[in-house]
Amino acid sequence: MAKVSLFLADGFEEIEGLTVVDMLRRAGADVTTVSITGSLTIEGSHQIKVLADVLFENAEFSDTQMFVLPGGMPGTLHLKAYKPLGELLKNACTQGKYVAAICAAPTVLGSLGLLEGKKATCYPSADLEAQLTGAQHLTVPVVTDGNIITSRGMGTAIDFGAVLTEKLFGQERAEQLLESIVYKQ
Numbered sequence: 351m352a353k354v355s356l357f358l359a360d361g362f363e364e365i366e367g368l369t370v371v372d373m374l375r376r377a378g379a380d381v382t383t384v385s386i387t388g389s390l391t392i393e394g395s396h397q398i399k400v401l402a403d404v405l406f407e408n409a410e411f412s413d414t415q416m417f418v419l420p421g422g423m424p425g426t427l428h429l430k431a432y433k434p435l436g437e438l439l440k441n442a443c444t445q446g447k448y449v450a451a452i453c454a455a456p457t458v459l460g461s462l463g464l465l466e467g468k469k470a471t472c473y474p475s476a477d478l479e480a481q482l483t484g485a486q487h488l489t490v491p492v493v494t495d496g497n498i499i500t501s502r503g504m505g506t507a508i509d510f511g512a513v514l515t516e517k518l519f520g521q522e523r524a525e526q527l528l529e530s531i532v533y534k535q
Contacts, residue, residue, distance in 0.1 A: 352379040352518040355411060356418040358402050359386050359429050363422030364394040365504045366452045370418055373511030377519055377527050379416075384409050386432045395422040406434060416518060417442050421453020421473060421503065430458045439464065443497060448517055450499040452510050457481035459498065468495040473503045508533055 354374055356367060367383075374381045385392055385402035392400045411417075417439060419429055429435060436458075442449055443464050451459055456472040459465050459482075466484030471493045479487050491506040492499065492513045499517065501510035508531075516524035528534070 352416070353414045354379050354381045354416040354418060354514075354518070355384050355409065355414045356381060356420065357384050357386055357406075357429060357435060358392040358400065358420070359425045359432070360393050361395045361422055361428065362392065362420045362425035363453055363504055364396055364398045364400070366422065366455075366507050366510075367394070367420035368400070369507040370420065370452075370511045370514060373508070373515060373527060373531075374518070376530070377515040377523055379515075379518055382409065382414075386428065386435055395425060406432075411438060411442075414442075414447065416448035416450060416514065418514070419449075419451040419455035419458055421451070421455040423454060426454040426458060429455060430461055436462050446497050448497050448499060448514075450501075450510070450514055452501040452507065453503040454478055456485075456500040459500070460485060464498060468498050469493050470495065470498065470500040471502050472500060 371381050383402045384406050386406045390402045453473045468485050470482050470485040471488050472478045491509045492501045512524045
């Protein structure tokens, strides 16, 4: 079974995080929500409280195939500041594991040097786009470059979830998932 870790911090964008969890679980992935805050209760950017599955310090990542960062403010800033997560993401990239980020969260990857020479996208803001350090910025809903997957924001969350599903399970499963949720019919 495909294993995915999605990281949560106070101020995360709920649609970006929970849409991905929902879609990947529907597709058959074992998705673990991981709190970086020291508390299992996380409050999203719109004051929706979510209970994470595990604290970062208690999580096991050795067999995780994909690491996902939702955007939102100030959630993205918290993710960027959390050094253990940065080290984990750098190691995951080195090992060729998937690292995915949406909205403002691709700036976390930029700050770690993970976008150097890659194509990427993020929320359409000159300030955020400037933080995609070393990347060629594209203005499309989802960009995949090697093992890095980035997306623009809340409005692209379903497209993002479908691409993540495709990477883990193949195009046919992703198409079946989109059909089952009556996407663009």
